[in-house]
Amino acid sequence: MTTTRHPDARPSVSDPTGPPGAGRRVVAELLDLALLALPLTVGALLVDTLADADGGGQTDRVVFGGTAVLIALGILVWNRGHREGHTGASLGKHWTGLITRDRDTGHPVGTRRALLRRGTDVVTTRTAAHDHFTPLPPDTGVAALRRRRLLGLAALTVLLMLVLLASVAVGARPMSFAEVYHALIVNDGAETDIIVHSLRIPRTLLALLVGIALGVAGALIQGHTRNPLADAGLLGINAGAAFLVVLSIYLFGLSTPAQYLWFAFAGALTASVVVFGFASIGGGKSNPLSLALAGAAVAFFLQAMTQTIVLLDQTSLDGYRFWVVGSVAGRGMEVLWQVLPFLLAGTVVALASTPALNVLSLGEDVARSLGTNIVATRVVGIAALTVLTGAATAACGPIAFVGLIVPHIARAVTGPDYRWLVPYAGLLGGVLLVLADVVGRIVVRPGELQVGIVLALIGAPFFIALVRRRKLVSL
Known part of the structure; x- marks a missing residue:
C-alpha cells in the first residue's frame, strides 16, 4: 500500500524534499x-x-x-x-x-x-x-586539456595586449585616446609623443621582458628544487647582485642603473656558481635540499656584507635604497638593449630544457632509468634561470613574488607539464609586472609607487594563503 502527499501539504520536519524558503x-x-x-x-x-x-x-x-x-x-x-x-x-x-x-x-x-x-x-x-544529484565530473581527457591550454594561451595573449596598451596610455601625465593614437601612429614630435616614446614605451617593454624572465625562472627553480615556495632568492641571486651593486657604488662612485648594471649581473652569476659549487661538495652532485641550504647560507653571508658597506658609506646607502626597491622607472632603451640578449638566450634555453624537466619531475631514479643525465639537466636549467634572473635583477633591482606567484597560477591551468607551464608562467609574469607598474603610476599620483612595492602588497597575501594551505602543490 502506498501513500501520497497532498500538493498543498507542508513537509514534515524529517522530510528532506521540501522546497527552500x-x-x-x-x-x-x-x-x-x-x-x-x-x-x-x-x-x-x-x-x-x-x-x-x-x-x-x-x-x-x-x-x-x-x-x-x-x-x-x-x-x-x-x-x-x-x-x-x-x-x-x-x-x-x-x-x-x-x-x-x-x-x-x-x-x-x-x-x-x-x-x-x-x-x-x-x-x-x-x-x-x-534525489542523488551528482555534479558534472571535470573533463580530464587529452583533447579537453589541450583545448583548455590553448584557450588559456589565447586569453593570456589578449590580456597582455590590453595591459601593454594601458601601460602606454596611463601615467602621471593624463592623455586622451586621440593623443595616444597620435603618439603611436603619427609621432611628429609633440609633447605627448615624446612622453610616450622616450618614457612609457621603454619602461613598458622592459617590464614585459623582465616579467617574462622572472616568471620563467620561477617555474624552473620550483621544478629543479621541487619546492613550491622557492623563488630566485633561494639561490642567492638577488643577494649577489645587491652586494656587487653596493660595492661598485662604494668603490667607483657609480650612480645610475646603466652604470652598475654589469656589476649586478656579475654578482648574480657569481652567487649562483658559488651556490651550485657548495651544493655539489661531498656527494659530487647537487640535489634540491643541498641547493636550498647552500643558497640560504650564501644569501645570508652576502646580505651581511652588503649591510656592512651600507652602514659605512652614506652614498652607498642612497644608491642601494634606489636600486633595491625594484623599479622599471628611469631605465631607458640603453638598459633594455644591454639585457635583451641575455633575456632572449635564457628564455630559449629554458624552453628547450622543459622535456628533460618533465622527466626529472618523476624522480631521479626514474629519470636515470630513462637515460636522462641528471647533472647536465640541472646545470642547464640552473644556468638558464640564473641568466634570466641575473639580467632581470640587474636591470630593475630585486623584484619579489613574481617568480613565486605565477608558477602556481599557471599550474592550475596547465597541470605539471613544463612544456606548457613555462610559457604560461612567462606570459603571466609579463602581465603581472606591467599591470603592477600601471597601478603604481596611479595610486599615489602625481608621484609613483615602485613596482616592487606594488607586487609586495599583492604577493604577501598570496604567499600567506599558499603557506596556510593544508596540501601544497606537489612538484
Whole structure:
C-alpha cells in the first residue's frame, strides 16, 4: 500500500524534499550580487578619483573602469555560469545550502543554461542528495586539456595586449585616446609623443621582458628544487647582485642603473656558481635540499656584507635604497638593449630544457632509468634561470613574488607539464609586472609607487594563503 502527499501539504520536519524558503534564496542571490558589486564599486571609486580636476584623464578612467567591468563579467561567468552549472551551487548558494538543477531530470544544467536560468530549479542540498544529484565530473581527457591550454594561451595573449596598451596610455601625465593614437601612429614630435616614446614605451617593454624572465625562472627553480615556495632568492641571486651593486657604488662612485648594471649581473652569476659549487661538495652532485641550504647560507653571508658597506658609506646607502626597491622607472632603451640578449638566450634555453624537466619531475631514479643525465639537466636549467634572473635583477633591482606567484597560477591551468607551464608562467609574469607598474603610476599620483612595492602588497597575501594551505602543490 502506498501513500501520497497532498500538493498543498507542508513537509514534515524529517522530510528532506521540501522546497527552500524564499528568504534563503534571496540571501543567496544577494551574496552572489555582492561578489559582482565589489569590483564594480572599486572601479567606480577609482574612476571618481581620476576626474580631470584631480589630475586624471579620459584614458585613465576608461582603462580602470573597463577593467572593473571585465573583472565583474569574469566573476559572473565563473560563479553563476561554470560553477553553478557544473556543481549546482554558486558561492552564494553554496553558503546557503542550495542547489540549482534541471527541472525535469534533476541533473546539472551546464554553464550556458545556468547563466540564462533556462529550465532550472532551485532546491536544498538535502533534497538534491535525496534525489542523488551528482555534479558534472571535470573533463580530464587529452583533447579537453589541450583545448583548455590553448584557450588559456589565447586569453593570456589578449590580456597582455590590453595591459601593454594601458601601460602606454596611463601615467602621471593624463592623455586622451586621440593623443595616444597620435603618439603611436603619427609621432611628429609633440609633447605627448615624446612622453610616450622616450618614457612609457621603454619602461613598458622592459617590464614585459623582465616579467617574462622572472616568471620563467620561477617555474624552473620550483621544478629543479621541487619546492613550491622557492623563488630566485633561494639561490642567492638577488643577494649577489645587491652586494656587487653596493660595492661598485662604494668603490667607483657609480650612480645610475646603466652604470652598475654589469656589476649586478656579475654578482648574480657569481652567487649562483658559488651556490651550485657548495651544493655539489661531498656527494659530487647537487640535489634540491643541498641547493636550498647552500643558497640560504650564501644569501645570508652576502646580505651581511652588503649591510656592512651600507652602514659605512652614506652614498652607498642612497644608491642601494634606489636600486633595491625594484623599479622599471628611469631605465631607458640603453638598459633594455644591454639585457635583451641575455633575456632572449635564457628564455630559449629554458624552453628547450622543459622535456628533460618533465622527466626529472618523476624522480631521479626514474629519470636515470630513462637515460636522462641528471647533472647536465640541472646545470642547464640552473644556468638558464640564473641568466634570466641575473639580467632581470640587474636591470630593475630585486623584484619579489613574481617568480613565486605565477608558477602556481599557471599550474592550475596547465597541470605539471613544463612544456606548457613555462610559457604560461612567462606570459603571466609579463602581465603581472606591467599591470603592477600601471597601478603604481596611479595610486599615489602625481608621484609613483615602485613596482616592487606594488607586487609586495599583492604577493604577501598570496604567499600567506599558499603557506596556510593544508596540501601544497606537489612538484
